[in-house]
Amino acid sequence: MKNFTIVCSECHSVNNIKSETEAFTCSKCQADLDHPFAVEVNDENCTIHIAENDIAVLVDFYSTTCGPYMAMYDDYEDAALGFGSTVRFLKINTDKYQEVARKYGVSALPTIIAFKSSKEVNRISKQLSQVELNILAQSLIA
Numbered sequence: 001m002k003n004f005t006i007v008c009s010e011c012h013s014v015n016n017i018k019s020e021t022e023a024f025t026c027s028k029c030q031a032d033l034d035h036p037f038a039v040e041v042n043d044e045n046c047t048i049h050i051a052e053n054d055i056a057v058l059v060d061f062y063s064t065t066c067g068p069y070m071a072m073y074d075d076y077e078d079a080a081l082g083f084g085s086t087v088r089f090l091k092i093n094t095d096k097y098q099e100v101a102r103k104y105g106v107s108a109l110p111t112i113i114a115f116k117s118s119k120e121v122n123r124i125s126k127q128l129s130q131v132e133l134n135i136l137a138q139s140l141i142a
C-alpha cells in the first residue's frame with residue numbers, strides 16, 4: 001500500500017498513513033480511521049474531506065424537508081457500513097450549509113456527488129436504494 005492521506009471522521013484532521021503496519025487511528029484524537037458510518041459535516045469539514053482524502057468520498061446533499069432524502073436516510077447509513085476506510089460517506093444538510101452545494105451547483109435534492117482525488121467523478125440527483133449506493137461506492141474503489 002502506498003502512502004495516502006485520510007481525514008478523521010471525528011475531528012476532521014488530516015492523517016498521513018505511511019505503512020500498512022501503522023496504527024490506523026487518528027494521530028490527533030485517536031479515533032478509528034476505519035469509520036463505517038455516514039458522517040454529518042458542515043461546509044468547512046466537507047471541503048477538507050473533499051480536498052484532502054485520498055480515499056473516495058461520497059457527499060449526500062440533503063434537506064430535512066426533502067421526502068426522497070428522508071426515505072433514503074437508512075439506506076445511506078446501511079451502505080456506509082460496508083466501506084469503512086475505502087469510501088467516506090458524508091452528508092451535508094443544505095438547510096444549514098449552502099456553500100459547498102453552491103460551489104458544485106447542486107440544485108436538486110437529494111444529490112449525491114462522488115469525488116476521487118478532490119475531483120467530481122459522478123453525480124446522481126435522485127433517491128438511491130442501498131444496492132444502488134453500494135454499486136456507486138464500489139465503482140469508486142480502484
Ligand SMILES: [Zn+2]
Pocket residue numbers: 008009010011012013026027028029030031
Ligand atoms: Zn481525529
